[in-house]
Amino acid sequence: MRKGYMKFVFLLPAVVWVLIFTIYPLIDSLRLSFFTYRLGMGVGEFVGFQNFIDLFKSPDYWNAFRVMLIYVCVAVPVEMALGLGFAWVFARELKGKAVFRTIFTSPLFTTGVAVGYLGVTMFHETGGPINYFLSFFGTQVPWLSTGFWATVAILLLDIWRWTPFAFIILLAAIQSVPEEMYEAASLDTASEFQIFRYITFPSILPAFTIALLLRLIEAFKQFGLVFSLTEGGPGRTTEIYCVLNYRTSIKYFDFGHGSAMAFLLLLIVMIVVVQFFGRMRKIYE
Amino acid sequence: MSWKKVVGLIVAFSLLGLTCVSAYEMTPERKAWLATNPYKGVTVRILTLKATVSQPLFILGRKWEKETGGKVEVVEVPLAAFHQKIFTDLITGMGEYDAFLTASWYYGDYFSAVEPYIIPIEKFMKDPRFPQWDPDTVLPAIKKLLTWGGKWYGIPNDNDGQVLYYREDILTNPEYRKRFKAEFGYDLPVPPKTTDQFLDIAKFFNGWDWDKDGKVDYGLSMHLKVGEQAMFHYASWAACYVISPDNPYFWFNPENMEPLINSEGHLKAMEDMVEMVNYGPRAMLAWTLGEGWDLFLKGDAIFCFTWGDLGALAQDPKESRVKGKVGATPMPGRYEVYNPIKKVWKKYDKVIQVGNTTGGSWHPVISRYSKHPEATYDYCAFMAVKENAFWNFTRGWTGVDPGRTFAFLPPYGTASIEDYVEQGWDPHDVKPYTDAYYIDFTNPLQILYLRIPGGEEYWRALDFALGKAASGELSPEEALDECYKDFVRITNRLGKERQLKLFRESVGYKG
Numbered sequence: 001m002r003k004g005y006m007k008f009v010f011l012l013p014a015v016v017w018v019l020i021f022t023i024y025p026l027i028d029s030l031r032l033s034f035f036t037y038r039l040g041m042g043v044g045e046f047v048g049f050q051n052f053i054d055l056f057k058s059p060d061y062w063n064a065f066r067v068m069l070i071y072v073c074v075a076v077p078v079e080m081a082l083g084l085g086f087a088w089v090f091a092r093e094l095k096g097k098a099v100f101r102t103i104f105t106s107p108l109f110t111t112g113v114a115v116g117y118l119g120v121t122m123f124h125e126t127g128g129p130i131n132y133f134l135s136f137f138g139t140q141v142p143w144l145s146t147g148f149w150a151t152v153a154i155l156l157l158d159i160w161r162w163t164p165f166a167f168i169i170l171l172a173a174i175q176s177v178p179e180e181m182y183e184a185a186s187l188d189t190a191s192e193f194q195i196f197r198y199i200t201f202p203s204i205l206p207a208f209t210i211a212l213l214l215r216l217i218e219a220f221k222q223f224g225l226v227f228s229l230t231e232g233g234p235g236r237t238t239e240i241y242c243v244l245n246y247r248t249s250i251k252y253f254d255f256g257h258g259s260a261m262a263f264l265l266l267l268i269v270m271i272v273v274v275q276f277f278g279r280m281r282k283i284y285e
Numbered sequence: 286m287s288w289k290k291v292v293g294l295i296v297a298f299s300l301l302g303l304t305c306v307s308a309y310e311m312t313p314e315r316k317a318w319l320a321t322n323p324y325k326g327v328t329v330r331i332l333t334l335k336a337t338v339s340q341p342l343f344i345l346g347r348k349w350e351k352e353t354g355g356k357v358e359v360v361e362v363p364l365a366a367f368h369q370k371i372f373t374d375l376i377t378g379m380g381e382y383d384a385f386l387t388a389s390w391y392y393g394d395y396f397s398a399v400e401p402y403i404i405p406i407e408k409f410m411k412d413p414r415f416p417q418w419d420p421d422t423v424l425p426a427i428k429k430l431l432t433w434g435g436k437w438y439g440i441p442n443d444n445d446g447q448v449l450y451y452r453e454d455i456l457t458n459p460e461y462r463k464r465f466k467a468e469f470g471y472d473l474p475v476p477p478k479t480t481d482q483f484l485d486i487a488k489f490f491n492g493w494d495w496d497k498d499g500k501v502d503y504g505l506s507m508h509l510k511v512g513e514q515a516m517f518h519y520a521s522w523a524a525c526y527v528i529s530p531d532n533p534y535f536w537f538n539p540e541n542m543e544p545l546i547n548s549e550g551h552l553k554a555m556e557d558m559v560e561m562v563n564y565g566p567r568a569m570l571a572w573t574l575g576e577g578w579d580l581f582l583k584g585d586a587i588f589c590f591t592w593g594d595l596g597a598l599a600q601d602p603k604e605s606r607v608k609g610k611v612g613a614t615p616m617p618g619r620y621e622v623y624n625p626i627k628k629v630w631k632k633y634d635k636v637i638q639v640g641n642t643t644g645g646s647w648h649p650v651i652s653r654y655s656k657h658p659e660a661t662y663d664y665c666a667f668m669a670v671k672e673n674a675f676w677n678f679t680r681g682w683t684g685v686d687p688g689r690t691f692a693f694l695p696p697y698g699t700a701s702i703e704d705y706v707e708q709g710w711d712p713h714d715v716k717p718y719t720d721a722y723y724i725d726f727t728n729p730l731q732i733l734y735l736r737i738p739g740g741e742e743y744w745r746a747l748d749f750a751l752g753k754a755a756s757g758e759l760s761p762e763e764a765l766d767e768c769y770k771d772f773v774r775i776t777n778r779l780g781k782e783r784q785l786k787l788f789r790e791s792v793g794y795k796g
Contacts, residue, residue, distance in 0.1 A: 059767070150571075
């Protein structure tokens, strides 16, 4: 009986921590989404679903949603594809592999804000190294002064930062595929592509799925890189969902609409995750 | 960087600190007060924006510490996070900071609670134990930004307003003047007095090498990055399109709080601003403030309309190639002005120029949670004494711009050209600079500063509108219509009746 009692004692700090710093803020935030809030006056009147309706009517909300979708639908597949490609290459015996691997994975240890500020220098239109290099080819790109190219700059930086994440996970997965399977396949004179398609990829699918899911969830929360690089500009062309959410809640102290926006994002991510797991379950069944 | 350079820099900054004026006129009560080592064991914490304007807090802070025995801790935060850092501290009641080097547009938010978040300073101003600064040296337009409801809350520091800087040497070049006349049909005015003249000149000088340095030069330089105060350019520029002797209102109709921001006059101003973007590098859309100044300081732009920092930075040989070549003048005006209340255009016999105090006018205010309000006021007032203030005004890298009477030349003030030359200025540049600011601040026609609750949000909405119009994301009309809707939404969320009352108080509307 004492042993049973002791395990709860050891669990208690973690439970209290989660209750105070996760569950309580979650519930209170949901509560706030049904109220108005004004700086200096605190929580105001109950407005039901009005905050959510205001968001659905707001062109800025849909703009931020659109920017988020573009980012998620472009950056994540490219990162996964590149990560898989590099993992496939690095899984072989190559000279200097360890050194290249270390250099290649280093962006993963940076923060989004640092990468964003690095991008301010790299993509500087009149003094940056990228445009300087492009000038030898007689061209200059308006990186941060047009919406399209600012979006491309964000995607390039993000891909540079997060491809190593997919690479590390998939490299480990590829290296754990039993050698006997490759030997058997080579005996059947299967081509490289056939080996990849029928042996390697199915074997690493669980790891691929997890990497994709983790990356998707993170991508929906993109903030630091965008805020430090463009602050959502020029205009509002790169104002991604979390940047708008930050502005609404933290800059303008409009916690009513901000909480509503946060919960809508939670809902979107939950739907994606549930759908994802549902499909994966079907594949494995 | 070699160790010799590092040592050299340390010595230079130390000497720089020593060149700060430490001797100022002290009352006998002040001397007696200092003799008691009054702030021993006290640390004054001041939150400031991470920019040039925070530098004097460090340098003068060290001098204040030596004088009083107190300690100063300066905490810097980027502009993008500054407003929320202040108000998170205030609304949670954490009271981590004794003072904030605030922007003037935050004032409405300080007074949004039942009990204001900042304390009035009049009792300290009258107390001879503290460093004395004369409130009468603060020009009325600036005084409005430091007071609320007739009471003083802010201690004078930075005095922001935008004037037009120009390359006088290039505009007076005989060959260019001849070519300008041939193209536009009138003599090149130096300086331009109207917005049309400004646009013609900027267009004429854009895209060719007029200073013969082998590089393409531009008509103007201006920063337009979202979140970096670019919206003040629009306010300074557009003021003369809607403000006139017949109408002082720019933001809202004081009868009913209807936003005026998408009136025909505002629209014409935005259209002209969008045209203006073509007369500088496209990259301006992503520039921060310093980058906007840099092109002008490097000698590659004819015009730049901005704050007082530029005139002072132009004197720094490390930063500037235009020392001795810079003219300054109040913002151009117009003959034809739109009345957004009556919804009519009107032509005047003379050019209508409008003054402005656009910008942050960054100055300290004392938190109601401060546990050391006396020490805090003492430190802030120390920076506001004449000697320290003048030292700040004459150095561009301090970010503190002139606006007190002792910064201006006669007949407007008590400074002399020699005072500025002693601080490293070229004598040619002093008078136009100081006169431009004095005329700007004392112009009876002013764009009234928007500082009601939600100020940060209203200004940001205008910032987005400018960014969208300038980048082509939306047409000027669409951008201002969106801004109008944002203003309505913000007003309704914060309470229309309350906003109307406060707006009327802020503009002195009595019905």
